[in-house]
Structure formats: structure tokens, C-alpha cells
Amino acid sequence: AQSVTQLDSHVSVSEGTPVLLRCNYSSSYSPSLFWYVQHPNKGLQLLLKYTSAATLVKGINGFEAEFKKSETSFHLTKPSAHMSDAAEYFCVVSDRHDMRFGAGTRLTVKP
């Protein structure tokens, strides 16, 4: 069985400050992990993925995430938030069969 927990339902940052969105996972197998972003009334876009290669993964739009097996975490970070980053972010765990979504974190960026 696998599951994913996003530790914050809502994160608010000021433009130009760092972003941290937290994700913990549970999986019986070596998981693959993904972060997706969803802007209002849109589909989901892949930001980045971890698939047992490098533990620090770089994605699009300046986002990156670090896989920490000892902490079962896959937190998403960005050094400097932009207004266009305001959206819903989903952490996803995938094993041999299926993907499971976290509950989502809504990121608000204040000017």
C-alpha cells in the first residue's frame, strides 16, 4: 500500500521569498515521486519527478525537490516565489501499479 501526506493545506509567501511545500510518503516498494501544479480550472502539469536516480531533482520554473529516504520526504522548494506560482500543488507517489495523490497545498503569493 502507498500513501502520500502533504503537511500544509495552504502556504502563503511574499513575492521574492523562498517557497517550501512539504510532502511525506509511505510505500511498500521503491516509489517514484512526482510534483504536479494545477492552476485554476486547468489540468495538471508535471513540475518534476524522482525515479531513484539523483536525490536532488530539478524541475521546471525554478522548482526543485529533494528525496530523503530516511525521512520519507519529498519536499518541494523554490528560492524566490513569483506571482505566477500561485496555484495548487500535488505530491504524487507511484509504485508498480498506480499513482496516489496527496490532498494538495494551495500556494498564495503576496505582492
Added chain:
Amino acid sequence: DTEVTQTPKHLVMGMTNKKSLKCEQHMGHRAMYWYKQKAKKPPELMFVYSYEKLSINESVPSRFSPECPNSSLLNLHLHALQPEDSALYLCASSQDRGGDTEAFFGQGTRLTVV
């Protein structure tokens, strides 16, 4: 072409209507998915097709009926829906089921049942 195309973008239907949602991809992906997403919630898996065969049906009511005519197309037939079925319906595809292959999502169909 890395797109998953869903039609229509918006759909309003009555509880006695029959309608279909369509999804198309030309990436050669062998797994295709239907998700239902309510406001401020994550997508919920409804159906998974793998190599054109239904492999997962997540206890979805029979008023939702999926169909995979070929490896590029996925339909969701709707009949006698309830107002609580109003949601964003997302289609996705991936190279294969699970594992390290990412899913590509369409823009969704916003369904309103009146």
C-alpha cells in the same frame, strides 16, 4: 505531440440526459485514466485502461461507463447522473501503468448536472 486533448471543455446536462466525454492522445501511451476532481480536492481515480483493457474500476457507479475504442482514444459515457456528479473530469495518459512514468493530463471537462 505531448498533449492530451479532452472534449468538450464544458458540459451542462440534465439528469435524464446521455452524454459522452472524449479524450485523445497521440504519444503512443498504453495506459489511460479517468479522474474526477471536486473543488479544492485532489483528483480521484475512477478508471484505468492498460493496453486497451480496463484494469481498474474504483467502485464507480454504473451511471459512468468507460470505453477505450483504441489505444489513442478514451471515452466516458454518462447517463442518469446526479447533481453531486458535477465536477472537473480529467483524462490522463502514461507510457505504462505505475512505475516511474509520469502521467500527462488533459485540461479537463467541467461537468455541471442540473
